[in-house]
Amino acid sequence: MTSLNRTILLGNIDGRINLRLQLRHVIVSVLLAVMALILAVFVLGLGTLPLSFADTLSALSGRANPRTAMIVLDWRLPRITMALILGAALGMSGAIFQSLIRNPLGSPDIIGFNTGAYTGVLITIVLFHGDHVMITLGALGGGLLTAVIVYLLSWRQGIQGFRLIMIGIAVSAMLTAFNMWLMITGSLETVMSAALWGAGSLNGMTWARAIPSAIACTLGMCLCLGLARRVRMMEMGDDMAGALGLSVGSTRLWLMIVGVMLVAAATAATGPVVFIALAAPQIAQRLCRTRSMTLAASACTGAVLLLGADAVAQHLFSPFSLPVGIVTVSIGGLYMLWLLVRDAS
Template identity: 50%
Template structure:
C-alpha cells in the first residue's frame, strides 16, 4: 500500500492500483476526535454498572491481569455489548450513507424507506415459526431486507430510479410492513410476543458473543466490500449519463450498493432489532463536520459508531438500574433531528 500526501487530501493506493482512496485532511482532523470520544464512551460503559469497576481494572482486563470478578464482568458481560454498539453504529452509518448517496436525499436512509422494517419482518417470521437460532434470525432478516429492497426498487423503477420516488415508495412499503409486523406479534403467544416487542424497539441488552459473531462476520464482509464500490458510488452521484460516459454501468453498481446497504442493515436488525435514526443522522452529521460536498462513508461510519455507543451508554445509565432499549434513545434523538431536517428541507423548497 502506498500513500501520497497532498495539501488537501491523502491518496491511498493498494499494490497494483486495484483500490485507490482519497482521504481529506479535514476527514482525518474530524475523525481522530470522534474515535477518541468513542473510545472514552466505551471505557466508561465497561467501567460502570451495578458493579463499578475502576478504569485501571478495565484496562488490566484486556491483558488478563485484572481481578477475577472484574475480568469476567468486563470481558464476558460488558465487552460484547460495547463492541457491538460500536460495530453496529458503524454499519448503520455506512448503510445510511450508501442510500443517501443513491437517492441524493438526506431522507434516503434504510429506516425511512422501509428496509429496516422488512428485515424486522423476516426476523419475526423466523422467530415465530422456527424458534430461531442467531444464524437463522440473521438469515431471515437478510432475506426480509433484500425482498423489501427488491419490492421498493421494482415499484419505484420508471426507466431508471429517481431518489424522491424511491423514498415515497419506500415509506409506503414501510407502513404496510409495519402493520404486518404488528399483526404477526398479535398472533404470537404472549411470552414470545412480549420478547419480540422488546427486541423490536432495538436493544443491545443481554447481547452475547454467540449472538454477536454471525452479525459481526456479515458486517465485516460488507464493510470490506464497500471499499471497492466507493469510487463507483461517487461517480453515480454525477448522474447516470455522466457515469456511463466514465465507464461505470449504473444499474449493476446501484444494485450492488443496495445489496451492501441492506446487508449491513439486516445484520444489525438480526442481532439487535431495528435501531432507528442512526443511519439517517450519522451521514448528514458527518458531512457537516467534514464540510464535504457529498456523502463520505468513513466519516459516516465513525459518527455512527459514536452515536450508537453513546446512546447505548445513556440507555444503560439514565434510569439505572432499569435498562432501556437503545432504540428508545435513538428514536428520541432522531425524532428531534428528523423534525429539524424536514423543516430545513421545507424552507429550501
C-alpha cells in the same frame, strides 16, 4: 485551514491502486474513532458494579482478577463491541442510500428496509423458533426481499429518489401491519421476545448472539469501503458516472445489496434501531465540510451515536434500563424536526 483540504494520493495514478483521500476526512474519521474508543472504555466502567479506569484496562489486558475480568469481558464488552460495530454499519448503510438517492431522507429506516428485516426476524422467531444464526439469515432475507420489491416498484426507466422514498414508506406501512398480525397470532412467549426485539435493544447481548451479526456487518463494511470510489462517482449523477465508464445499473444494485445487508445484520442483533442511519451521514458530512458522503466518517459517527445512546439508555434512568431504540427515536425525532425546519426556512 487550506492545508486540511489537501488531497492525499495512495498508489499511482495509472496503477491498480489509485485512492484519493481528503486530509480533512481522514482527520475527522480518526478523531471520531478515537472518541468512540475512549467512550467505550469509559462505559465499560459504568454499572451496578463500577470499575475504575485502571481496573478496566487491566481486564482488557488480561491482568485483572477473575471477578473483574468476568464483569468486563463477559458481561459488558459484548454489548459495547456490538454497539460500536452496529452503529458503524448503520452509519455506513445510511451514507450509501443517501448517496444513491441523493436525498437526506434516503435512509434505510425511512425507506423501510429495516422494517423488512424485522419482518424476517419475526417470521423466524414466531413461526420457526429460530436460533441466532437463523434470525440473522431471516433478517437478511427479509431486508433483501423488501429492497427488491421497493426497487422494482420504483423503476420507471430508472430510479428517481423521491419516488423510491414514497414507495418505501408505503411498503414499510404494509409490512408494519403484517408484523402486527404476526405478533397477534404468535404464542405469548414468542410474542414477548419479538416485542422486546422490536423496541431495539442491546440488553442481554452475549458473544454467541453477537458473532453472526458482527461477521455479517464486518464483511458488509469491507465491501462498502471497496465500493467507495463507485459511490463518489454515482453522486455525480447517472449520466456523468456512465460517461466515466461506470456500469450504473449494476453498481446501484450492488450498493443497495450491501447497504441492505448492513441494516439487516444490525436488525438481527438488536431489532430495528432507527435514525442512526439517517443522522450519522449528515453529521459526518457537516464535520467533513463536504457535499459528498464519506463512508468512513459516517461509520465512525454512527458508532459514537449508538454507543452514546446505549449508555444513556442503560445508565441515565438507573435502576431502570431502557431499550436503546427508545433513545435513538427520541433524539432522531428532534434531529428530523430540526432538519425539516432548517430546510423550510
